[in-house]
Amino acid sequence: MKFVKEIELGDPSANHQNFIDLKLKMLCCRYWLLDLWDCHEMVFPFWRLYWNKNTGGQLIHQDTVFEMDPNYIYIIPPFTSFSSLYTKNHIHTEGIHVSGKQLNSNHNEADLENMFLIHFFAHFNLGVPFDSVYPGILKIELTDYLKDRLNYLTDRLKIENKNFKLTFNLKLQAFIKEALTNIGPELWKTINIDERVLKVIRYIEVNIDKKLSNTNMSSLVNMAPNSFARLFKDEMNVTLHQFVQNRKIAKSCELFEHTNKSIEDVAFNLGFSDRYHFSRVFKSVTGLTPASYKSGKYT
Known part of the structure; x- marks a missing residue:
């Protein structure tokens, strides 16, 4: 076999290609039963992705109130000031107050929907310059692909929520990246x-x-x-x-x-x-x- 030294990296084409280096770094990912979610004027330096399996959650950004719909996920860029609440148990008007417990395989979610907000969230960073995009709350409809990934992730989190295997990590990252593809181009102005x-x-x-x-x-x-x-x-x-x-x-x-x-x-x-x-x-x-x-x- 003759080794062709002239071809760089095994690419036979002379056309140069430019790729965007997205450095997705996971910070946490959990599946919770919340009975209190009174959080006011939160600002964090990382991306947040929220999904509620049942209704009753709200997100507020400036003068806009998002009634959280189970058919949508909500993505919040870094340094966005926002508030959240669980309408069935709303007590505090300032500060950050959260209570609940981790969902596990012993829980029957259908029996808990009237008592708790069934809440999935992930925190992550994307690296420079994508952690400096414009603030806001982004509402993204769940496609069949995203639903399938979300079902897998929440099922696994009920079994294991600390030492994640490679398959879980790959599917979690695929879920987040697929969700990000649904964000409009106006959010990504920082790449230019x-x-x-x-x-x-x-x-x-x-x-x-x-x-x-x-x-x-x-x-x-x-x-x-x-x-x-x-x-x-x-x-x-x-x-x-x-x-x-x-x-x-x-x-x-x-x-x-x-x-x-x-x-x-x-x-x-x-x-x-x-x-x-x-x-x-x-x-x-x-x-x-x-x-x-x-x-x-x-x-």
């Missing part, structure tokens, strides 16, 4: 952002543990700080300072999810002057204190 802005965003991601100044970042693209700040705001619909804060808080959430680092360690690792400064920024972005977030009492 100015190359200078994208260069700085990539620099921020690599150097998220450092103190990042406007002067330093604008010099990367040979622009004056004020001119680059205006360009960044025009392209990203958020100030450069707020973007850096958002990305630092997003990284802190990831550290809280996947490490045992203390709040002080996370603050230090992300370049904050002290825990108190970090806590103020964290609460201004998410509406929660770092301690509340670490406790995991949210969906």
Whole structure:
């Protein structure tokens, strides 16, 4: 057999192809029985996907109320301010209050639909620049394909919700990616952002543990700080300072999810002057204190 060295990567075509690198990273995925879902003005630095098997759930974004329909899934991009409630048990008008329990194979869901909100959710990130799309709540109709995947995922979560096998991971990622294909093109404008802005965003991601100044970042693209700040705001619909804060808080959430680092360690690792400064920024972005977030009492 003769090895053809001239062909790169086994591709016999001379036509160059450009692919978009989507870095889907799962943070959590659960199937719950909720009896309380009073959450007000939540803001989180990751994507959220919700589906309720029965009616009674509401999502609120600005002046729009979504009555959650079992025939639809709801996707919420990072840094969207929204509220949720279970209409059959609505107590609190502020703060974040959730109670319920994990569904398991011993539960008969048909017997529980009148007492609980049967609730599936997944949290994930997509990487730069797709975690910086425009905020909102996206309502997506369940296709037969999505229903089939959802049935598999919820059935498996009732049996195992900690150590997931490869098949579950692949089907979960396929479910999320298929759902994302149903989002309109207006949401993905960030893939066409100015190359200078994208260069700085990539620099921020690599150097998220450092103190990042406007002067330093604008010099990367040979622009004056004020001119680059205006360009960044025009392209990203958020100030450069707020973007850096958002990305630092997003990284802190990831550290809280996947490490045992203390709040002080996370603050230090992300370049904050002290825990108190970090806590103020964290609460201004998410509406929660770092301690509340670490406790995991949210969906």
